[in-house]
Amino acid sequence: MTQLQLDLQLRRRRTRRWQEEAIKGLLFLCALLSIVVTVAIIAVLARESFTFFRSVPVWDFLFGTRWTPLLEPRSFGVLPLLSGTLMIVFGSALIGIPIGLASAIYLSEYASSRVRGIVKPILEVLAGIPTVVYGYFALTFITPLLRVVAPETNIFNAASASIVVGIMVLPMVASLCDDALRAVPDSLRQGAYAVGATQMEVATRVVVPAALSGVMASFVLALSRAVGETMAVTIAAGATPKLTLNPLESIQTMTAFIVNVSLGDTPTGTVEYQTIFAVGALLFCITLVANIAGYRIMRRFREVYE
Amino acid sequence: MSGVLESPANLHRRRTMARAFRTACMLLAWLCLVLLVVLLIHATYEGLPWLDLQFLREFPSRFPERAGIKSALYGSLWLISLTAGFSIPVGVAAAIYLEEYARRSRIHSLIEVSIANLAGVPSIVYGILGLTLFVRWLALGRSVVAGALTMSLLILPVIIIASREALRAVPDSIRQAASALGATQWQTIRHHVLPSALSGILTGTILALSRAIGETAPLIMIGALTYVAFVPAGPMDAFTALPIQIFNWVSRPQQEFHQLAAAGIMVLLTVLLLMNAAAVIIRHRSQRNRL
Numbered sequence: 001m002t003q004l005q006l007d008l009q010l011r012r013r014r015t016r017r018w019q020e021e022a023i024k025g026l027l028f029l030c031a032l033l034s035i036v037v038t039v040a041i042i043a044v045l046a047r048e049s050f051t052f053f054r055s056v057p058v059w060d061f062l063f064g065t066r067w068t069p070l071l072e073p074r075s076f077g078v079l080p081l082l083s084g085t086l087m088i089v090f091g092s093a094l095i096g097i098p099i100g101l102a103s104a105i106y107l108s109e110y111a112s113s114r115v116r117g118i119v120k121p122i123l124e125v126l127a128g129i130p131t132v133v134y135g136y137f138a139l140t141f142i143t144p145l146l147r148v149v150a151p152e153t154n155i156f157n158a159a160s161a162s163i164v165v166g167i168m169v170l171p172m173v174a175s176l177c178d179d180a181l182r183a184v185p186d187s188l189r190q191g192a193y194a195v196g197a198t199q200m201e202v203a204t205r206v207v208v209p210a211a212l213s214g215v216m217a218s219f220v221l222a223l224s225r226a227v228g229e230t231m232a233v234t235i236a237a238g239a240t241p242k243l244t245l246n247p248l249e250s251i252q253t254m255t256a257f258i259v260n261v262s263l264g265d266t267p268t269g270t271v272e273y274q275t276i277f278a279v280g281a282l283l284f285c286i287t288l289v290a291n292i293a294g295y296r297i298m299r300r301f302r303e304v305y306e
Numbered sequence: 307m308s309g310v311l312e313s314p315a316n317l318h319r320r321r322t323m324a325r326a327f328r329t330a331c332m333l334l335a336w337l338c339l340v341l342l343v344v345l346l347i348h349a350t351y352e353g354l355p356w357l358d359l360q361f362l363r364e365f366p367s368r369f370p371e372r373a374g375i376k377s378a379l380y381g382s383l384w385l386i387s388l389t390a391g392f393s394i395p396v397g398v399a400a401a402i403y404l405e406e407y408a409r410r411s412r413i414h415s416l417i418e419v420s421i422a423n424l425a426g427v428p429s430i431v432y433g434i435l436g437l438t439l440f441v442r443w444l445a446l447g448r449s450v451v452a453g454a455l456t457m458s459l460l461i462l463p464v465i466i467i468a469s470r471e472a473l474r475a476v477p478d479s480i481r482q483a484a485s486a487l488g489a490t491q492w493q494t495i496r497h498h499v500l501p502s503a504l505s506g507i508l509t510g511t512i513l514a515l516s517r518a519i520g521e522t523a524p525l526i527m528i529g530a531l532t533y534v535a536f537v538p539a540g541p542m543d544a545f546t547a548l549p550i551q552i553f554n555w556v557s558r559p560q561q562e563f564h565q566l567a568a569a570g571i572m573v574l575l576t577v578l579l580l581m582n583a584a585a586v587i588i589r590h591r592s593q594r595n596r597l
Contacts, residue, residue, distance in 0.1 A: 020491060027402050
């Protein structure tokens, strides 16, 4: 090989190494973006909330019982919104958790692989339906049904929104629980059958307790989804922030409030405008804590089978 | 001995309980199918009479019989194309870095935590972020591009997680064979790892995009308009989208508009169905090729 050829080869190798490093750097920047987004969310929420809390004391915000930010006399107590959200969360848990867990038990303990092949895709389709469609369903189908049963039901009410949010989180509960139940080794089931347990006893006293961490985690993650759910509650639950325990009344959740403010034309920089950031920050904190708790439970209490 | 043996009555009771439990679980599982069918039938029953070519060709109107979803359909198309253009390259690149390059380090675990966290952030919070970041700071206004950037951030974690799974499924022997023949790491990824993971990445990406097409709350936050009687001509134009139009119709009190919403829902669900079918076909094909 001549000197020239060697030189060329060396140079080519050098540019290639440089290219390799450049590509790696570029890929790294893309990966870094997720940290940037997280920081950006926290920064945006913190900055605007900070200005908000300069005019409204934190204490009044967190423990006030009247929420009238757009009407005189203005009052910024977030409890009515929080109670609205909690009502939806509680109601959706009542629907989503039992049906989800029962479906998971059916799928993992009873169903043949053919039935699994039908039910699993149905759950995926249910999970993929946009929330605005569920909102429509609540308003035009479930609410009229409720009014047949209880005529005093308001057109906008927490109950019908809770029911559709429950349907919405159901696939998540079912699929996470199904994964957890199927991870329980068969030897445990066989041991229980060997001492004479029925199928139900095996499922409820052996398999579910053995998979408890995954089951609990699925509940927590589903609740966190319900907290952040927006469109169905905006459409079906109403826009009247109030402290009530009656699910047939119109309420307002934190998410629905944010949507309603941004639908109107509230000028930027006013306290009214900043409320969406304060409420958004509270929403972000609640879901963050719930998600972290969910993943912790999943990891901490996982039974380890060899 | 008789103390150990179970009385026939007790055994009978336990067996009956077990049968009842089994039936209950089965019924609740099939209830999901019933719910889905009821939902679809209800929307079809309400919306079908309104669903015709005119509905697809007309702009929204105050008069229900003249209203259509042309601007929403085009808006959604614009939105989803731009979102795909932003989020797929970045998401796949991030997944490649995390699966192929990253060593265990502090920054690496920080990225992992961020992605897990971002996947659980409510979509409306992304709307607040988009409103501040894109609409105000970058002064993009209430444009398609602002909406697409917001949506991209929203589905980025989904794309990253799905792509990482696809990359992880590629056997290590392929990487080792490539580097044994003298390929650099990027050459290995570009020519061998990515092609084998492509179908998995595509499937995950299509599902992520189908989530973006149905998302409403972030678009309302960034101020996607509800009355748009034109088709966006460029990325800086104002726009509306299918779910926004549906929301607008649902939130009116008149019965006719609710039926229009149902017709809009049928269009939206059809689009989603087509995207899901595409994902299923891609998955099926790649499985057949592997055998």
